[in-house]
Amino acid sequence: MSEPEFPARPHPDARDAVRALRPSQIREVANAGFGVADMLPFWFGESDRVTPAFIRDAASAALSAGATFYTHNLGVAPLRAALADYVSGLHGETSPNHIAVTSAGVNALMLAAQLVVGAGDRVVAVTPLWPNLVEIPKILGAHVETVSLGYGEHGWQLDLEHLLATLTPDTKMLLVNSPNNPTGWVMNREQQRAVLAHCRRHGIWIVADEVYERLYYPEDHPHDGESAALARTAPSFLDLATRDERVICVNSFSKAWLMTGWRLGWIVAPAGLMGDLGKLVEYNTSCAPAFVQQAGIAAVQQGERFTQELVRELKASRDHLVQALSAVSGVDVKAPPGAMYLFFSMPDASRSLELCKAMVREVGLGLAPGSAFGPQGEGFLRWCYACDTARLDAGVERLKRFVAQHRMT
Template sequence: MHNSLGIRPLVADMPESQIREVANAGIGIEGVLPFWFGESDMPTAPEVTAAATAALARGETFYSHNLGLPELRQAIASYASALHGPIGADRIAVTSSGVSALMIANQLLLEAGDEVVAITPVWPNLVWQPRLLGARVREVSLSPAADGWQLDLDELLAAITPDTRLLILSSPNNPTGWTLTRDEQQRILDHCRGTGTWILADEVYERLYYVQGATAAPSFLDISHADDRLIAVQSFSKSFLMTGWRLGWLVVPPALLRQAGVVIEYNTSCAPVFVQRAGIAAIEASATVAPLVAHFRQCRDTLVQALAPLPGVEVVPADGGMYVLLRLAGHTDALALAKQLVVEAKLGLAPGSAFGTDGEGWLRWCFASKELARLEEGAARLRTFLER
């Protein structure tokens, strides 16, 4: 039954972004340090911007193939192959952002009433996209521990049955930084092969992985076959500092590629050509990713070291992503606390409750900062708030 507005009840009742709610509370307050959004304050590399500018100057403002420019798809395939072993361009679909890639994957696989299992807390799009399509989402929770967030693998595998159409997971995870181990991935893949369950792997943070000697976080692409029921989602946003460009890609089984193009047609038709040119330039300059990861590791360590001595502050370490989760003793309402910090400390953090009930009581701090001093100043403001 539709409501008085004539829209679907599910849509009418969808929660607004609590991160935006906190950010809006900070508008007009001079000097707020914003760490609420999942992006760095570092701009896109000049050579990437120059490639887009040159494409615009050439008049490349027309439609392209639904699946993306052939040269970008080949560049992505080569980039992914260097990380994960042979992946052909016949598995690559270019999308207008990573979030669009996720929605297209859901649209490829789900019908109303299908069962989905998701690991939480997680970026809310991963559980709300299937709900928008009428799927039923069952959540399996991570647990905080002294050495990082943990997954009860037996609980997850028990939740995935032959009735489960799709498993959705984010690793490295937003907001916790939790990352699947290779053994966990193999057990999940083997189990889902047995139940016939598809895996939708959000791996957009795979390069932001801080284990010494690792080039990327463990990926399902490392251990799967091309025809496995697996779709991996990637984005240019995080590792290439291109959040505002809105460019991503899917890695799908070759048999799904044609239909992926059809679904893209009915969503966005194609990604803008000049943005795709920027994507090619970003991959050509991908050697810059390793120094960026080294800097982000320093950012993480700087922030954790600044927060750890603060009284009543609990910080759970993470091996991946660009976030630190923390909670303050005596504070259980994350949204109220985040709003209070904006006003009283001029410190902008995201409430953990934005990522589901599992995140309640926690705050997410994006540490992807150009200047380490900016993180230290934020920690100093939190110390002053706690001392008051």
């Protein structure tokens, strides 16, 4: 007796929205470089320094005390209170009722998107942009349109009128990352006022990724009579918006306190969202680890001097690398006002992924391709300068060698 025949089953695949996501080209270059001897990696957005000892010690003490259990979905009360005080000191009165602790800044971005958008919704994003921000709404079935910054004599600039024209009444959410990864562009106060007024008029949600807000390098004194606090942070939508309107600000412990591997972040959002946000946290991660949250308390309560010193060091590294790259044949680079990257152009960067892989193979230099940040980033390379100047100099020497070998002009 023969075996019964069954119809052939299709190959098991993820759903279409997931299959359509673009893979990270930063990871693609890094994967090509892992295991390569004597690599100089500048591809990821993190410092080469470890997290400060006072933060690590707080986590160790919490572990020793047994802080290994579940916590409240929105974070332990002492951390929410500490974050409320920290945000209030930078951006005006903020209650713990407007704070949610998350398992990393990228988790906060996913939660914010899950709160606001669904299948078929229209999202607008200002690009070039870290790919996670553009792809996250697509996971939820939203349609993402982009408005690109322009590059010129003064670096990366926003065409405000173009952005406002794109923010039509059928737009559900605007994504803004300022200071921006990869360009270092910062949305100024006048632009924020115009965007906020426009979004209020049309009921558009603003999700502001302000992870790099402390990595801000104003060349002179704060403009327009802003408070002295502005010198410590980039302009924020929190400075202008009330806490209970359609503005969600996302932040992270990764940059200002060198806690990339800890995966801890927070959201500032309307109090009325917190019940639903708590449900989303439960169904995503349940809560951030208890001992990591204790490290977060130490960071925000004891870390101000460290952060200010870090910013001074990063500005010095930025200026050093700008000068060094400016001496490389064919390189066009401008000093940006924020973040921890230079996004510069050079010959053959119109094929940036191929170029970066070639640099890995031939000279052991690891940079991020501009195409990783969307088609608007093609033609550029991203260099993270969060390291000492000797390491930057070594990287520039390898770039010069690569240019010489390929006779780029």
